[in-house]
Amino acid sequence: MNSNKNAQYWITQLKLQSHPEGGFFKETYRSIESIWATALPDRYADSRSFSTAIYFLLRSEDKSLFHRIKSDEIWHFHAGSALTIYVLNKDGLSEQKLGPEPENGDSLQVVIPAGSWFGAIVNKPDSFTLAGCTVAPGFDFDDFELANSEKLLKEFPDHSQIIKKLTK
Numbered sequence: 001m002n003s004n005k006n007a008q009y010w011i012t013q014l015k016l017q018s019h020p021e022g023g024f025f026k027e028t029y030r031s032i033e034s035i036w037a038t039a040l041p042d043r044y045a046d047s048r049s050f051s052t053a054i055y056f057l058l059r060s061e062d063k064s065l066f067h068r069i070k071s072d073e074i075w076h077f078h079a080g081s082a083l084t085i086y087v088l089n090k091d092g093l094s095e096q097k098l099g100p101e102p103e104n105g106d107s108l109q110v111v112i113p114a115g116s117w118f119g120a121i122v123n124k125p126d127s128f129t130l131a132g133c134t135v136a137p138g139f140d141f142d143d144f145e146l147a148n149s150e151k152l153l154k155e156f157p158d159h160s161q162i163i164k165k166l167t168k
Contacts, residue, residue: 007059007128010079014055021119021146022064028132029053035137043070043115049138058083059128064120066147066166069139073112076132081122082106083129086162088152089116093159097123098131117147119166 010016016024031050040048048071055078058064066088075085075098082099098120099106112118122129149167153160 005079007057007080007130010055010057010128010130014057016055016057019056019064020144021067022062023056023058025054025056025133027052027054031138040137044137045142046140048140051134051136052138053132053134054139055130056133057128057130058120058122060122060125062122063166064118065168066117066119066152066163068115068117068145068147069135070114070143071135071137071139072114073118073139074134075110075112076134077106077108077129078132079130081124081127081129083120083122083131085110085112085118085120086166087112087116087118088156088159088163089113093156093162098129099123117152119147121166 011024014026016026019025030052033050034047037044037047077098077100082097085096085098087094096110097106098110147167152163152167
């Protein structure tokens with residue numbers, strides 16, 4: 001892939017739009033088949049597509065704010081530089097690097113467990129990360145919750161620095 005392609009190139013070429021959590025996205029796939037609500041765990045109120053996929057681009061001047069969804073989400077690296085995904089859940093805080101250099105600790109795929117709070121920051125100044133995100137059962141904005149700083153600080157007081165950085 002040509003490394004001269006910057007964030008604006010990808011935003012334009014892929015027709016990405018602003019995402020509520022930060023960054024830019026475009027849905028690229030939504031299964032036409034659905035899973036009935038009665039076959040899903042109780043956390044889902046309605047039926048869901050089998051799976052969905054998006055492009056997601058984060059620039060170094062952006063951040064993906066802490067949020068959570070009701071399904072597992074798999075991030076796939078596509079272009080740019082590495083980013084760090086911060087995950088908060090009952091096990092505490094973990095950091096996952098998504099990027100192009102496995103020899104430097106990057107992963108080409110990162111799995112975020114359902115119900116975990118997560119947000120991300122591009123590691124390198126003046127750069128970006130283009131990723132794909134796959135969700136199963138499929139993503140629905142009814143399943144999306146943007147973190148409240150005050151509530152997250154009460155639940156995870158030992159991680160106030162990253163919470164303050166990735167919440168409004």
